[in-house]
Amino acid sequence: MARRSLKYLLNRYTLSFRNRIVVIAVGMVICLLSLVYTNRMAHDLREKEQHDVEVWAHAMEQASRDAFGGSVNDPLIKGILSNRNNIPFIITDERLNVIQSHLVPREVLDHPDRLRRQIDRFTEENQPKTVNYWWGPEHRHIIFYGKSKLLKGLYLFPYVQLGVIFFFIFIGYIAFRSSKQDEQNRVWIGLAKETAHQLGTPTSSLLGWIEYLRSQPVDQEAVEEMNKDLTHLLKIVDRFSKIGSETVLQKATVNEVVGEAVMYFRKRIPRNVTLDYNGLAIAPIEANINPALFEWVVENLMKNALDALQGHGSIDVRLSMDDQNVMIDVKDTGKGIPKSNWKRIFEPGFTTKTRGWGLGLSLSRRIIEEYHNGKIAVVESEPGKGTMIRITLKRFFDA
Incomplete structure (x- = not known):
C-alpha cells in the first residue's frame, strides 16, 4: 500500500515537473523569436535610413541643376531633410567646412577636434554620401550621417531584452527550485505519514502477542529480545509520524x-x-x-x-x-x-x-x-x- 502511494506521489510530481519544463521551453522559444524579429526590424530600418540618405543626395544633385550654387537653401531640399529629421547628419564641403547639420550639438560643431571625432563616428556607422554638382567635379558636398535614435534603440533593445529574459529566468529558476523542493517535501511527508499509518495496526497487534507470549511457558529471553525489536519498531513509527510536524x-x-x-x-x-x-x-x-x-x-x-x-x-x-x-x-x-x-x-x-x-x-x-x-x-x-x-x-x- 505504501509503495503504491509512493508511486502515485512520484508520478504526480513528475507530471508537474514536466509541465513546468514545457512552459519554460515555450517561453524560451517565444523570447528567441522576439529577438530574431527585433534584429530583423533593426536591419530593415537601417537599410531604409541608408536609402533615404541616398534619396536626399540625389535630390540635392537634381536641385543643383535648377538652383545654381543654392541647393542647400532650396525649399525642396529643406523639405526633404526636415521630413527625415530623426537622422543626425553633417553636410560639409570637401575641406570639411560645415554647411548644414541636424541633431548635432552646437558645441561639437564649434570645436574642430570634437567635430572631427563626430565625423569619424558617423563614418564608422554609415558610408558617407557624396553630392556632385553639375558645374564641376571639384564642387562637391559630403553627407556624414549616423543612426537615428530609433535605430539605436532597436539595436540596444535585444541586449535589454536578453537582460530582462535572464533576470526572469533567474527568478523563475529560484521559484521553480523552491516549488520543486516544496513538491518533494510534500511527497516525502505524505509517504512518511502513510508509512506510519500502515505500520500502526500491525505493531499494535504485535504488542498484544508479546503480552500473550509472556504468559506462556516459552523462552522468556527470546520474548524479551522480540520486545526490544518491537520497541524499536515503535520508535520508527514515531519517527515517521514526526516528519512534517x-x-x-x-x-x-x-x-x-x-x-x-x-x-x-x-x-x-x-x-x-x-x-x-x-x-x-x-x-x-x-x-x-x-x-x-x-x-x-x-x-x-x-x-x-x-x-x-x-x-x-x-x-x-x-x-x-x-x-x-x-x-x-x-x-x-x-x-x-x-x-x-x-x-x-x-x-x-x-x-x-x-x-x-x-x-x-x-x-x-x-x-x-x-x-x-x-x-x-x-x-x-x-x-x-x-x-x-x-x-x-x-x-x-x-x-
Missing part, C-alpha cells in the same frame, strides 16, 4: 544518543562485521537535538555502511569536536562511492541497491539540515576501500 529540539548528550543506536545495532550485525564506537570513552558533548530523529539518522548511516560491507568488514563510529561544533563520523570498509555520486546519494530516489526506495539518506539530510541546522556530507570515499559520512552540529554551551 514541528520538531522540538532539546539539550542532549550526543555521546549517549549515538551510543544507544550503536548498542542496539551491535547485537544485530553479522559476526564477520565489527562495530567500534569511541563516544563513551570521551567527555560528554552536548547539542540541541531531537533525540528520536537524530538517532534515526545515525541508525540509517550505520545501516547503509552495513549494506556496503556485504557481510564482512568494519564500521567505525567516532565523535570529535572543535570550539564550535560536534562531528559524528560513520566510516566503513565497504565498496565505496564514486566521487561523482557523493552529492547524488542524498537526492530522493537515488539508490545503488537492487531493493529500496532511495529515501533513507534523503530523509537524513532533511532531518540534519532543516530540523537541526547542521550539515551531512561524504567527506571521503574510494571505490573498493570504503566511505566516511560526517554529521556536523553546533555544540550547546550553557549561558
